[in-house]
Amino acid sequence: MGAKKVVIVKGSPRMEGNSAILADRVAAGAESVGAKVDVFYLHGMDIQPCDACEACHTNVEDECIVEDDMQVIYPKLREADALVIASPVYWFTVSAQTKLFMDRLRTSRRQSVATCARREENRHCSHLWRYGSF
Numbered sequence: 025m026g027a028k029k030v031v032i033v034k035g036s037p038r039m040e041g042n043s044a045i046l047a048d049r050v051a052a053g054a055e056s057v058g059a060k061v062d063v064f065y066l067h068g069m070d071i072q073p074c075d076a077c078e079a080c081h082t083n084v085e086d087e088c089i090v091e092d093d094m095q096v097i098y099p100k101l102r103e104a105d106a107l108v109i110a111s112p113v114y115w116f117t118v119s120a121q122t123k124l125f126m127d128r129l130r131t132s133r134r135q136s137v138a139t140c141a142r143r144e145e146n147r148h149c150s151h152l153w154r155y156g157s158f
């Protein structure tokens with residue numbers, strides 16, 4: 025069995041803030057047991073808002089068509105065994121950077137970027153079904 029793959033997204037603009045420190049601890053722990061870790065600092069990336077075009081649910085590839093830095097993250101997510109979202113609490117929820125990222129996860133029924141409980145049934149995946157805790 026190959027190394028587990030972990031994607032960590034940092035949602036704070038503070039590169040050495042609290043959530044970044046925690047994310048780094050998670051990365052170090054995962055790497056210490058042989059996992060391959062990819063870390064993305066969202067604040068430094070071009071991530072546009074989801075424009076709800078629904079192309080990702082209607083085009084042949086089931087992929088997001090917005091050409092920005094999410095196209096760098098999507099392939100990593102498809103390969104990943106785990107996704108870690110490290111966000112500060114801003115106004116009782118995640119940071120704007122994190123929310124942009126999360127909204128852009130609404131893509132692909134067939135090649136879901138994250139596990140969907142209903143994928144086996146080939147039924148529509150809502151965020152709740154995909155991520156459970158959101």
Ligand SMILES: Cc1cc2nc3c(=O)[nH]c(=O)nc-3n(C[C@H](O)[C@H](O)[C@H](O)COP(=O)(O)O)c2cc1C
Binds near residue numbers: 036041044116
């Ligand atoms: C715009 C903004 C909104 C915030 N809203 C909340 C909040 O609703 N609740 C809270 O407990 N802290 C809030 N905070 C404080 C941050 O959650 C806190 O400073 C946190 O440690 C920042 O995470 P970071 O160190 O990873 O950047 C807010 C901070 C900012 C800048």
